[in-house]
Amino acid sequence: MSNGVHMDRRQLLRLSLLAAGATAAVPLVAGCGDDSDAATPTSRLRVGAADAINSTGLDPRTTSIGASLIVVRHVYDSLMMLENGEYVLRLAESVEPNAEATKWTIRIREGVKFHDGKPVTSADVAYSIRTLATPPSNRASVYSAVDLANIKVVDDRTVEVPLVAPRGDFRESTLVVFSIVFPDGTTDFAKAIGSGPYKLASNEETTVRLVANESYWGEKPKIAELEITRIRDASARLNALKAGQIDYAVAISATGAQTERHNSAIKIVRGGAANSNALSFAMNQRLAPFDDERVRRAVRLAVDRQALVDNALLGLGLPADDVVGKELPGYAQLATRSRDVAQARSLFQAAGVSKLTLRTSEIVPGMLNASKLFAQQLAEAGVTVELQQIPPDAYYTNLKALQTYPFQAFYYVNRPAAVHLAAVTHSKAPFNVTGTGEKYWASLAAAQANGDDKAREKAFEQLQTEFYESGGDVLWAYQEQLDASVPGVSGVRVSQSSQMFDQAVLR
Amino acid sequence: MTMLYYIGRRVAAALLTLIAVSAVLLAASEVLPGDAASASLGITSTPEEVQALRDQLGLDRPLPVRYVEWMGGALRGDLGVSIMARRPVTEVVSAPLADTTLLVFLAAAVTVPLSVLIGVLGAVRRGRRLDRALTAGAVVTVSVPQFVMASLLVLVFSSTLHLLPAVSLAPVGGGPLDRPEILVLPVLALAGFATAWASRLVRAAVIDANAAPNVEAARLAGLPERVVVWRHVLPATVGPCVQAFAWLISGLFGGTAVVEQVFNYRGLSYVLVDAVRNHDTAVLEGVGLLLATIILVAFIIADVLALLANPKLRTATA
Numbered sequence: 001m002s003n004g005v006h007m008d009r010r011q012l013l014r015l016s017l018l019a020a021g022a023t024a025a026v027p028l029v030a031g032c033g034d035d036s037d038a039a040t041p042t043s044r045l046r047v048g049a050a051d052a053i054n055s056t057g058l059d060p061r062t063t064s065i066g067a068s069l070i071v072v073r074h075v076y077d078s079l080m081m082l083e084n085g086e087y088v089l090r091l092a093e094s095v096e097p098n099a100e101a102t103k104w105t106i107r108i109r110e111g112v113k114f115h116d117g118k119p120v121t122s123a124d125v126a127y128s129i130r131t132l133a134t135p136p137s138n139r140a141s142v143y144s145a146v147d148l149a150n151i152k153v154v155d156d157r158t159v160e161v162p163l164v165a166p167r168g169d170f171r172e173s174t175l176v177v178f179s180i181v182f183p184d185g186t187t188d189f190a191k192a193i194g195s196g197p198y199k200l201a202s203n204e205e206t207t208v209r210l211v212a213n214e215s216y217w218g219e220k221p222k223i224a225e226l227e228i229t230r231i232r233d234a235s236a237r238l239n240a241l242k243a244g245q246i247d248y249a250v251a252i253s254a255t256g257a258q259t260e261r262h263n264s265a266i267k268i269v270r271g272g273a274a275n276s277n278a279l280s281f282a283m284n285q286r287l288a289p290f291d292d293e294r295v296r297r298a299v300r301l302a303v304d305r306q307a308l309v310d311n312a313l314l315g316l317g318l319p320a321d322d323v324v325g326k327e328l329p330g331y332a333q334l335a336t337r338s339r340d341v342a343q344a345r346s347l348f349q350a351a352g353v354s355k356l357t358l359r360t361s362e363i364v365p366g367m368l369n370a371s372k373l374f375a376q377q378l379a380e381a382g383v384t385v386e387l388q389q390i391p392p393d394a395y396y397t398n399l400k401a402l403q404t405y406p407f408q409a410f411y412y413v414n415r416p417a418a419v420h421l422a423a424v425t426h427s428k429a430p431f432n433v434t435g436t437g438e439k440y441w442a443s444l445a446a447a448q449a450n451g452d453d454k455a456r457e458k459a460f461e462q463l464q465t466e467f468y469e470s471g472g473d474v475l476w477a478y479q480e481q482l483d484a485s486v487p488g489v490s491g492v493r494v495s496q497s498s499q500m501f502d503q504a505v506l507r
Numbered sequence: 508m509t510m511l512y513y514i515g516r517r518v519a520a521a522l523l524t525l526i527a528v529s530a531v532l533l534a535a536s537e538v539l540p541g542d543a544a545s546a547s548l549g550i551t552s553t554p555e556e557v558q559a560l561r562d563q564l565g566l567d568r569p570l571p572v573r574y575v576e577w578m579g580g581a582l583r584g585d586l587g588v589s590i591m592a593r594r595p596v597t598e599v600v601s602a603p604l605a606d607t608t609l610l611v612f613l614a615a616a617v618t619v620p621l622s623v624l625i626g627v628l629g630a631v632r633r634g635r636r637l638d639r640a641l642t643a644g645a646v647v648t649v650s651v652p653q654f655v656m657a658s659l660l661v662l663v664f665s666s667t668l669h670l671l672p673a674v675s676l677a678p679v680g681g682g683p684l685d686r687p688e689i690l691v692l693p694v695l696a697l698a699g700f701a702t703a704w705a706s707r708l709v710r711a712a713v714i715d716a717n718a719a720p721n722v723e724a725a726r727l728a729g730l731p732e733r734v735v736v737w738r739h740v741l742p743a744t745v746g747p748c749v750q751a752f753a754w755l756i757s758g759l760f761g762g763t764a765v766v767e768q769v770f771n772y773r774g775l776s777y778v779l780v781d782a783v784r785n786h787d788t789a790v791l792e793g794v795g796l797l798l799a800t801i802i803l804v805a806f807i808i809a810d811v812l813a814l815l816a817n818p819k820l821r822t823a824t825a
Contacts, residue, residue, distance in 0.1 A: 204679055205773055207676070232777075233768055235658075239665060239666065242673065243665040243672055243673035243674075245673060393539070
């Protein structure tokens with residue numbers, strides 16, 4: 001027996017050494033694999049982007065960010081879009097209201113075809129609006145003004161969309177936000193049949209391949225194939241770009257952008273205010289001490305916006321002036337804010353405020369550092385700010401409670417003022433963190449109802465001015481969308497922080 | 508007979524451990540802030556929409572009820588349906604499991620022979636210059652956090668030398684083995700730390716074995732050193748080393764959490780991070796149990812091998 005065990009041991013030892021030696025060679029051999037994709041054909045652009053939750057489904061009802069949104073934006077046409085700071089008609093040829101702005105008539109272009117060859121008709125438009133307006137679509141709130149049951153198909157190219165209340169801003173507040181069109185009856189979005197400039201060729205776990213739609217009605221795509229790879233981590237995207245695995249990295253970190261700014265092999269693409277997050281310290285004007293207008297004014301005077309941008313955002317942003325929408329249509333061109341510590345101090349003293357508590361979290365990179373610096377800036381005006389730090393994952397856990405915090409760090413996607421105010425400050429908005437009240441809601445509803453474009457714009461300018469003068473946002477910066485590419489890429493359009501590669505060129 | 512009894516006892520203990528693990532996982536996912544409904548709908552959703560989805564997913568039912576239901580399914584091999592992917596968990600995790608196992612297997616294949624070689628060399632040359640150099644190297648490697656190690660590898664081999672890919676992108680329609688070079692850096696990142704750690708254990712085991720009376724007797728009997736090492740020292744180290752390598756497997760699976768993130772390698776940890784982020788309890792439970800099972804099996808195998816290799820341990824269980 002002992003003899004047998006002795007044999008076993010020796011055999012075991014030899015066997016394990018042998019096996020270990022043999023397998024050790026595997027990675028070495030593996031390392032010698034040839035890279036058949038080494039040469040980059042100019043007819044193909046490789047894009048790296050973060051993946052969104054449940055992204056592999058490419059379901060336009062639930063897609064809101066990342067690689068899947070890029071795919072959706074290229075595969076489907078939108079009725080309207082925001083391009084180069086203007087609202088433009090895309091699939092729609094005209095979008096016109098009746099006299100009371102209670103019913104809108106959408107007429108679509110003639111001769112547009114889906115990727116499967118079927119013509120795009122008004123029935124498809126009606127179906128798409130109904131689908132996007134109904135859960136599980138996460139854009140139901142965008143279409144909350146539409147009277148879904150009474151949408152009427154007039155003829156092949158015309159559809160009437162009645163609203164539950166007059167809305168003169170239907171185009172910009174609804175269609176521009178998200179209005180893609182898919183075939184009537186679509187329930188399975190995996191095939192992604194649209195009428196956009198690119199067609200879906202394949203959708204794998206990591207990579208989506210799109211090929212140019214040769215019969216596209218608009219300007220034909222310049223690059224034959226788009227390869228969109230899901231890379232979750234921002235530094236991994238930058239690494240992939242530096243290693244030549246991709247040509248364009250969507251969203252890199254400010255640190256990454258600063259580190260690579262002298263690297264001639266990489267081009268940093270800054271989004272400007274038009275493609276940014278608007279960062280705020282939101283004061284709820286319904287709650288003490290911010291129900292006192294002097295306190296809100298004092299906080300706005302005490303903050304040094306440029307210092308916050310330079311330090312917390314590493315300079316990759318622009319100072320903001322308390323109102324969302326800069327560099328976008330309808331912005332009221334408000335005066336640049338400047339700091340006045342002495343006046344802030346006397347206002348705080350007059351209001352009897354010497355201590356504030358700010359609820360904050362790293363909800364976007366740099367927010368926590370900004371909060372700390374902000375606290376120092378307010379200390380100079382005689383107010384102690386205590387920071388109540390919350391883990392980012394827990395920050396929005398209780399949506400109903402958001403309106404009960406007097407003072408909190410917050411961010412909005414920078415959108416046209418009319419869109420932002422309509423989405424965030426109305427009576428039922430869960431994100432009404434500045435505590436707008438009945439009087440304001442009445443003016444907002446009146447502005448929205450106004451069917452005259454010029455008059456409506458004026459009314460929204462008035463709302464912005466009110467926000468600027470006495471509102472609850474200390475909107476201190478626009479944090480720019482930062483992308484990076486190889487130097488040969490040009491012609492990429494970024495619209496509302498979503499990239500369009502249909503007119504991109506790769507030299 | 509005693510051997511079978513011993514193995515049976517270990518398997519029973521492992522099953523109890525798995526049940527405990529599943530309970531802890533579910534409890535832990537409950538403690539996380541937010542829930543699957545709010546994670547799934549995103550921050551643009553209204554409280555009413557979140558509540559509707561909560562009802563639909565049955566998230567408001569008591570925890571024990573959901574646990575018993577899930578356990579019943581798990582016993583039948585049904586791990587439930589992923590809330591995010593809306594597909595069966597088994598389907599969601601099968602390909603990533605294979606990819607992670609491949610990564611760990613390759614890392615172990617590098618680590619085991621290397622750590623045996625370094626450990627034995629260090630022990631045989633104990634206190635000499637080579638041993639001191641190897642020790643210093645191991646201490647430095649173990650002290651470097653794994654994500655730093657991974658980033659350094661990317662910096663050197665991808666960004667600077669352009670020899671290897673920075674992120675592990677499998678070719679369209681294929682897996683990691685269709686483009687093997689994407690495995691090299693993740694494997695090195697995993698194996699670096701593991702080799703440094705395991706070689707220290709091998710070295711200690713060899714030194715212990717070297718001091719045993721039978722080895723001294725063999726030397727006194729005038730056997731050549733080579734024979735002493737091969738026939739008496741190394742066999743005695745198999746037991747402790749096999750145990751160490753079982754820990755190694757567990758450590759390597761743990762290490763994939765960092766490495767898969769840095770290299771964008773679509774393995775089990777990648778899925779696990781998503782599941783935690785999205786409160787996808789079914790996937791969290793599924794992946795957690797899979798990992799726990801693999802590690803427990805590794806330990807049972809190690810125990811059995813150690814038993815086979817060491818008569819003293821074997822008789823102790825009798």
